[in-house]
Amino acid sequence: MKRFLTTLLKITMLGCLILMNPGCAKRNGPVSPIPHQIHNFEDSSQTIHVQMGDIFNLRLDSNPTTGYQWEFGAPLDEKIIRLMKTQFQSKTSPIPLTGQGGKETWSFKALQKGETLIILHYLRPWENNKKPVQIKEFKIIIH
Numbered sequence: 684m685k686r687f688l689t690t691l692l693k694i695t696m697l698g699c700l701i702l703m704n705p706g707c708a709k710r711n712g713p714v715s716p717i718p719h720q721i722h723n724f725e726d727s728s729q730t731i732h733v734q735m736g737d738i739f740n741l742r743l744d745s746n747p748t749t750g751y752q753w754e755f756g757a758p759l760d761e762k763i764i765r766l767m768k769t770q771f772q773s774k775t776s777p778i779p780l781t782g783q784g785g786k787e788t789w790s791f792k793a794l795q796k797g798e799t800l801i802i803l804h805y806l807r808p809w810e811n812n813k814k815p816v817q818i819k820e821f822k823i824i825i826h
Contacts, residue, residue, distance in 0.1 A: 727819040733793045734826050738767065741801065741821060745787035747771055750809075753787055756802035756818060763797045763825060766790070793825040 722739040724731050733739050743753055759766060766789065773785035791801070800822055804815035 724821065727821050730822045730824060732824050732826065735793050735796055737793045737825075739791055739793065739823075741789045741791070741803070741819075743787045743789070743803065743805075743819065744784060745771060745805070746782070746784035747787075748781045748783060750807045751805055751816065752808065753789070753803045753805050753819075754808065756804040756815070757800070759801065760797075760799040761794075763795055763799045764791045764793055764801070764823060767792055791823075793823075796825050798822070798824050 719734065719736040719738065722731075722733055722737060723742055724739060725742045731739065745751070745753060753769075768790050769787060770790075771785055771787045773783050775783070789801075789803070800820055803819045803821075805817035805819075806813065806815040
């Protein structure tokens with residue numbers, strides 16, 4: 684009986700060693716690459732550093748119920764970054780209520796290494812000859 688238990692223990696230990704060795708273990712399907720990170724930024728006075736392939740969000744105070752909205756103040760360098768989506772989230776309600784502010788999130792993807800500026804203006808689009816009430820300039824460096 685003792686000999687049987689010793690043999691069983693050796694076989695179990697050998698099996699564990701084989702499974703722990705990455706060269707011997709069988710992989711099920713392709714190896715997933717490390718996912719790119721998602722970054723959130725609100726402060727336009729800080730330079731934003733991201734890696735190529737990362738998604739980054741610019742979060743801006745906004746109140747679309749007053750007619751104001753964020754728009755590009757200059758064309759986007761689409762060779763370096765791409766706008767993925769914009770979304771507004773009110774502070775307390777899933778549905779924007781008149782006069783209630785919140786955060787507008789602009790999501791971008793870093794496409795290639797380089798530097799660029801994202802310039803955003805907060806304005807009422809139909810007021811053609813008025814200056815924006817806010818201007819945000821985000822300096823982006825992609826590594």
